[in-house]
Amino acid sequence: MHGAELSTTMSDALVILGATGIVIPLFARFRVTPIIGFILIGLLVGPFGLGRLVGEAPWLYYVSISQPEALEPFAEFGIILLLFTIGLELSFNRLWQLRKLVFGLGALEVLVSGGLLATALWAMGQYWTGALALGLALAFSSTALVLPISGTTTPVGRAALSMLLFEDIMIVPIIFLLGALGPAVGEEGMGEIVGVLWQGALVVAVMMVAGRYLLPHLFAQAARTKSPELFLAASLLVVIGASLATALVGLSPIVGALVAGLLIAETEYHSEVEGIIEPFKGLALGVFLMTVGMSIDLAVVWAQLPAIVLAVVAVLSLKAVVTGVLLRLMGARRATATETGILMASPSETTLIILAAAGSALLIDRETAQFWQIVTAVGLTVTPLLAALGKLVARQVEPAPVLDPVDVAEDEPRAIIVGLGRVGRLVAQMLRVHGKPYVAIDFDPDIVERARREGYNAIYGNAMRDDALGGLGIEQAPAVILTMDEHVLAGRLTRKLRALRPDLPIIARARDSGHAAELYRSGATTAVPETLESSLQLSEAALVDLGVAMGPVIASIHEKRDEFRAEIREGGAIAHTPKLRTGRVEG
Structure with missing residues (x-):
């Protein structure tokens, strides 16, 4: 590469990095989206902006795109x-x-x-x-x-x-x-x-x-x-x-x-x-x-x-x-x-x-x-x-469904359920059966409206927004349960919640053991892999039907669940088919 070409390349790189590292944070400070910021910077430093004046002021060559x-x-x-x-x-x-x-x-x-x-x-x-x-x-x-x-x-x-x-x-x-x-x-x-x-x-x-x-x-x-x-x-x-x-x-x-x-x-x-x-x-x-x-x-x-x-x-x-x-x-x-x-x-x-x-x-x-x-x-x-x-x-x-003022004004701490699909509804039902107050949030207005008609304490909102979490009472919440079937979003929200409250119990639904390991690394207190839970439920039903007493079956299932969670936390994921003391569990 010739010296002139190298100089041009380095000059252009300097302008780009300068715009990224200095100008764009300035736009962010004034709450202007970086998208507009980058476009305006291109307009300013391009051939129809400062580049047009290089002939009259040669020093502009170093702050424009040639x-x-x-x-x-x-x-x-x-x-x-x-x-x-x-x-x-x-x-x-x-x-x-x-x-x-x-x-x-x-x-x-x-x-x-x-x-x-x-x-x-x-x-x-x-x-x-x-x-x-x-x-x-x-x-x-x-x-x-x-x-x-x-x-x-x-x-x-x-x-x-x-x-x-x-x-x-x-x-x-x-x-x-x-x-x-x-x-x-x-x-x-x-x-x-x-x-x-x-x-x-x-x-x-x-x-x-x-x-x-x-x-x-x-x-x-x-x-x-x-x-x-x-x-x-x-x-x-x-x-x-x-x-x-x-x-x-x-x-x-x-x-x-x-x-x-x-x-x-x-x-x-x-x-x-x-x-x-x-x-x-x-x-x-x-x-x-x-x-x-x-x-x-x-x-x-x-x-x-x-x-x-x-x-x-x-x-x-x-x-x-x-x-x-x-x-x-x-x-x-x-x-x-x-x-x-x-x-x-x-x-x-x-x-x-x-x-x-x-x-x-x-x-x-x-x-x-x-x-x-x-x-x-x-x-x-x-x-x-x-x-x-x-x-x-x-x-x-069409005004979006929102939480009634009386609900957000309650001082009693409540668990927060993120996602009101099949899993979220079941969690809400169990919390209600045991008298535990909760509030559920979902970003699909159709789901929220249907849930509210059916008696769920549900609101419309994006749980990734700080104002939405604040309105839910995240500072006093005894726990957050993530039930959404979006593995990337679950990881991001887990990291956000952990940064907001280091002591917050976060119980997250996971697709499999690998996803559960990611959630643990992101800060989840407990990650529940669907594939493992279905295997445990299948094992429980099989043992009971085979004549094993319910008490020992439940105890062994709890023991195996704790073992799975320890393996996932320590080793990242269960890479091989897990072993029971009585033999192998296939799949």
Whole structure:
């Protein structure tokens, strides 16, 4: 690398790290979301900001980005890591449960929004192929911005995730379709699409089969070395390898990243991988947001301000209405449909990719592409504001169920149950039978309303929020029982609760012994693995039916349960089939 290139690289790195380490905490201090902070910093230090003045003040070279295109690979890597961590939070079972939303709601959102936008642009004089390209491009929403805001476990997050997953799947077919519509392309477009689809399906199938056998061994070897560097290297190897595999056959690399995350989520190492990847994901996503800000030329925006404002408002309004109506038709609550529709209204980083493909295929001219690129950048910038607006409007449309004032005013300490599904309801029933006061919290308003009608002391809220925990009386609570079936969320909440109250008894539901070990490491007082409990109950029923007296059976079951818990705390997880004194227990 030549000296000039090295100087440029180091200068750009200094600006990025300076923005991350100094400017973004400043935004956080004033309660401005880092998303807007990164975009504004990109606008400030980019070629249309301070970079424009380098000729007049050469010293600005060291506090501006001189080659924003050099940052694009890092920006793409940030999106890849985002999809990878989303995969870590999901599971194949949960993804299968979302299939109707992904291919139903997701497909309808893209087709209806894209069709209406294309029709409007065609009516305004755009040729039909260009109108179709622009309509499809603007129909996409931002994975990189929406999911960090909404999460994946709330009703809004689940709806957004299903639509965004379909959009991610459709990126490559849409780009090939635009290429086939281009005047310079022959009739090979459909053949290429079919080829990419079957090759991509084959690669994904191979990854799923091989990953189930290879990944546990890979991470087990990395874990035995007790080297964080090697564990990080193994994680990045899997992410980059999977992304390259899907990219080589023509699919988007984010498809490979998502599959890799799903595969690792099925192993006992998913929590460690998520923790070690998180800082890199945050920094790389920050670079992506800065590139969005760098693409905004304020001089062009000012020159075309009325048209840009009109275009942004029109696109946001149409997409918000379409998404909200579709969600209502599919049975979503008014509040969920309203908040999701407004949040998903802005364009996407993928919009920029599709606009570039449409320009390359000569479907739209350069000026049109530049105009809609600015509209997209502005739309991305206001996404956090849309999220806040969506919450505000949703509360007006349908007020969320809240705890009655008389309930939160009670001075008597009560146990807190987090999650009101099947397990949470049973825990609440048993506490009520034994006269122990409790309050249950759930983030699904439908579950809360049904529970309150059935007599449960339940409230709507997000247990990860400090104000929600304070309203529940966390300072006086004798115990917290975590019953949710979200292993990542359970770990995060356990760590948060332990930090708030070191003396708090935390009883947590675990998926298996490996998950229980993670919860113990996070600070749980007791973690109850479902698989082991079902084995103990089965053993108890079998022994009683075989004629063993109930007293000795209960005593031996309690003894074996204590033994299991000790093994999990000391050894991390029960790796082998446990032994009873009278023989082996299979499974």
